[in-house]
Amino acid sequence: MKSNDxxxxxxxxxxxxxxxxxxxxxxxxxxxxxxxxxxxxxxxxKILKDIMPKTEVDFFYGDLSLMKDVRRVGNEIAAAYPKxxxxxxxxxxxxxxxxxxxxGFAEMIAVNYLAPWLLSHTLQxxxxxxxxxxxxxxxSEASRRHGELKLPEDLTQTATFNLKGSSELYGKTKLLxxxxxxxxxxxxxxxxxxxxxxxxxxxxxxxxxxxxxxxMLERILKLLRIGDPRKGADIITRLAIDPQYQGVSGGxxxxxxxxxxxxxxxxxxxxxxxxLWNDTKNLLQHRGFLLQ
Numbered sequence: 462m463k464s465n466d467x468x469x470x471x472x473x474x475x476x477x478x479x480x481x482x483x484x485x486x487x488x489x490x491x492x493x494x495x496x497x498x499x500x501x502x503x504x505x506x507k508i509l510k511d512i513m514p515k516t517e518v519d520f521f522y523g524d525l526s527l528m529k530d531v532r533r534v535g536n537e538i539a540a541a542y543p544k545x546x547x548x549x550x551x552x553x554x555x556x557x558x559x560x561x562x563x564x565g566f567a568e569m570i571a572v573n574y575l576a577p578w579l580l581s582h583t584l585q586x587x588x589x590x591x592x593x594x595x596x597x598x599x600x601s602e603a604s605r606r607h608g609e610l611k612l613p614e615d616l617t618q619t620a621t622f623n624l625k626g627s628s629e630l631y632g633k634t635k636l637l638x639x640x641x642x643x644x645x646x647x648x649x650x651x652x653x654x655x656x657x658x659x660x661x662x663x664x665x666x667x668x669x670x671x672x673x674x675x676x677m678l679e680r681i682l683k684l685l686r687i688g689d690p691r692k693g694a695d696i697i698t699r700l701a702i703d704p705q706y707q708g709v710s711g712g713x714x715x716x717x718x719x720x721x722x723x724x725x726x727x728x729x730x731x732x733x734x735x736x737l738w739n740d741t742k743n744l745l746q747h748r749g750f751l752l753q
Contacts, residue, residue, distance in 0.1 A: 462702040464489035465517070467545045467591070469538060469584065471525060471576070472552030474501035477599070477661060480694035481549060481701070483512060488702065491517040493542060495534055495552070497524055525552050525576040526562050528750040535583025544591040547701045548584055550577035550598045550638075555631045559621045564748070567619050573634035575616075578641055578741055579750060581656075585649070592653045593707070596645070597700045600658040600713065603628070604636035605725045612733070613740035637737060639713050639728045644738040646711030655710035657700050661693030662716035692716055 468485050472478040473494040482492055486509050496502040502520045509516045521537055523530035538545070553573050560568040566575065581596055588594040608629035615633060622630060642658040649656060696716045700706050705719070713722045727733040745751040 462488050462490065463546075465491045466547065467491050467493060467542050468547040468549070468701065469493045469495075469542075469545055470549040470551055471495045471580065474498065474505045477690055477693045477697060478549070478551040479505055479508070480690060481551065481697045482509060482518075484694060484698045485547075485701065486513045486516040486518070490547075491519075493519050493521065493538055493545075495525065496520050496522055525580075526554075526566075526568050526571045528564055528566075528571070528575060528579055528745065528748070531576045531579045532583060532750055535580050539584055539587050542587055545584055545587040546591050546594050548581060548588060548594075548596045549697060549701060550580065550596070551697065552576065553599060555627065557624060557627045559619065561619050565619070566617065567630070569630050569634050570616060570618075570637075573631070574637040574641070575741070575745070577638065579745060581645060582751065585654075588654045589649075589652045594654050595701055595706075596642075596654065596656040597697055598638050598642045598656070598658040599661055599697060600638040600642070601632070601635040602660045602662075602722070603632040604639055604728060605632065607632040607636045607725070610636065610727060610733075612736055613744065616740060616744055636725070636728055639724045640734045640737050641741070642713065643711045643729070643731075644734040648738070650710070655706070655708065657706065657709060657711070658713045659696050659700055660713070660716055660722060661690075661696060 468490040470478050470482055473482045474496050482494060486492060506518055509518050521534045523534040525531055554569055556569050562568055562571050577598055606628055610633060639658050642656050646656040693716055696714060696719060699719055700714060713724050715722050
């Protein structure tokens with residue numbers, strides 16, 4: 462990584478994203494972070510400045526569950542940074558009840574899948590202009606519990622669900638991230654942009670904050686040294702800057718070892734990856750979030 466490389470990270474005001482921001486700040490990155498809360502953003506800025514006083518950090522504000530915000534934030538970042546070296550699509554959500562956004566999408570589908578798809582598309586030219594740039598998508602082995610994938614229906618499914626259903630939908634969003642990674646890697650082949658996904662493992666972060674016992678569980682797990690988020694942050698950081706992954710694209714990699722993972726079916730099915738890509742593109746165009 463070169464000093465002042467431009468690194469965009471979503472979901473960087475807590476959890477894995479914040480840890481990755483800290484690690485990349487230590488390496489001299491110019492950080493471009495998304496946030497919903499100005500208070501959390503300023504807290505994160507202070508943390509980064511306390512560790513690396515010379516760190517350059519800029520925040521762009523929006524709600525990543527709303528595609529109009531994703532498109533606006535993406536356009537604002539692209540206008541400010543004609544060249545972007547790394548995009549980390551980290552923001553994620555595990556909702557334990559169905560919530561439907563004002564745009565009519567299931568919140569988990571919107572945040573975990575549609576937002577990274579649209580943000581990557583919006584920042585594509587800035588990534589291409591940088592040359593040898595990288596997109597890193599945070600997926601999960603929870604994808605193995607995705608239930609049954611139905612396209613394009615699952616992209617607009619808003620049915621209520623129980624606890625088991627919430628896990629299936631979360632897993633499905635992560636399966637979509639793996640499939641999207643493989644297809645966008647092909648779309649960007651020859652541009653100098655590489656795209657990879659990863660499983661961050663089990664991490665004690667704010668992902669399960671909606672559970673009433675989340676804070677108690679987090680304290681217990683930390684005492685037992687289970688779910689150290691630094692391991693998840695490490696594989697994200699490695700995919701973002703490690704020379705080992707230079708030129709590698711379309712992969713899905715494991716926390717800890719950094720080795721390749723074979724995704725659960727239909728994650729590795731090329732025809733299904735292409736169908737997902739086209740269905741997503743058509744949906745976002747039809748809803749007015751993507752130019753024809």
